[in-house]
Amino acid sequence: MGGRDATMVLLDENGIRCDGRKIDEPRRIMIKAGGLKNADGSAYIEFGDNKILVGVFGPRDVHPKHMSDTDTGILRVRYHMEPFSVGERKRPAPSRREIEISKVIKEALEPAVMLEKFPRTAVDVFIEVLQADGGTRCAALTAASVALADAGIPMRDMVAAIASGKVADTIILDVNNEEDQAGQADMPVGYMPSLKKITLLQLDGVLTPEEYKKCVDVGVKGCEVVYELQKKALHDKYFGNKGD
């Protein structure tokens, strides 16, 4: 991934960030529901320069059989980065990082998905990162939630996600790759907007208690912006953008 550039100005005196955004401005986000014919549900997201495709299957039979649970369905998530998704070729085998992100996304989706309705089945979520530019786990989680809704899997709420962070002693929304590498803190937040519950919260860096609270608040506010776009994507596909 991109090397550290000591001379880069992350935040100038006018409060403008290295890619020209304001401190509380997310990158350009485009979400599309559907698109894959063979998957039960799918979604595509462009989150700044991140490009991620998600396919969902299920509920379906569990293979291998011993993984199935007689009380509830299970959720399986695979987060995978394409070899061409980053600057230098990434080996296609699942890395430690990818395994971790798969687990984190799975646990962030579980509170929303009503798996107990489908005992002895599995819901499979396949996330393919086509192009990465910082904040892929949030973008992937956002898209996975749209894909699950597209597959018609019962959910208590959508899950929207965005990262907040700290750069040049300022709390910012939507950390990009440069800010992630050179910034002081990065906090991905996953949030269920209607239930007002946080399902994903990670923190890389050091924050004071006040900064921590502010960071969470900024992240939650960002999630609400993302949620509106998720809503739009599903409305576009199913209701021809007639809205309510």
Add this chain to the structure above:
Amino acid sequence: MADKRKYVIPGDVITSGPFRPEQNVVLEGNNIIATAVGISEIYEDSVKVIPLTGKYIPKINDLVIGKVISHTSLSWELDVNSCYVGFLPAQDVFGRDFSTHADELSSKLKTGDLVAARIANFDRTRDPLVTISDRDLGKIDDGILVKISPSKVPRLIGKKGSMIQMIEMATNAAVTIGQNGWVVISCETDEGLLKAKKAVEMVNEKAHIANLTDLIKDMLDGKDES
């Protein structure tokens, strides 16, 4: 009755108050929340969401079309386009005096055969039990299988069967609709068969359009004249 129709996605609050949550909604605190993408309907005392997507979930007494995928010496397994396989016990076909020695299951139903079946029993602990011992049920000998989305089956049937009756009348075809989204069409003329198939596929693709009935009618009539 269903005056307050709304387009909803999971997490949307449909209403709050003393309503009974029905299909695809949950009660969260005092709010009734949709759990699927669909159209919400508020009745006098209940709320439900008609889903626009999703797999078929077996319900007791549903008529389904199944495809035999395998059999053991005691039962058949049917693919019913769901996350569970349909379980058809041999006694259902051979009667109570079924014996594993005397009766060969493949003599009645072979792998790949289509059957019209009814869900006899289903709960979350076991695979759905299906039966074919009833009038109108059993092996389907002729006709073509058209697969549509299970969530669009109510649209294909229409209000009190209006849509399907219209298609059947116009094409002279017999259409068997399984709640699982599999539809078998049989017709004496190839022309009627193709037309009925086209109509069913059109319902599947354009289920969300408001004046679908007129559209289908035009299509069926248009072909009649040409």
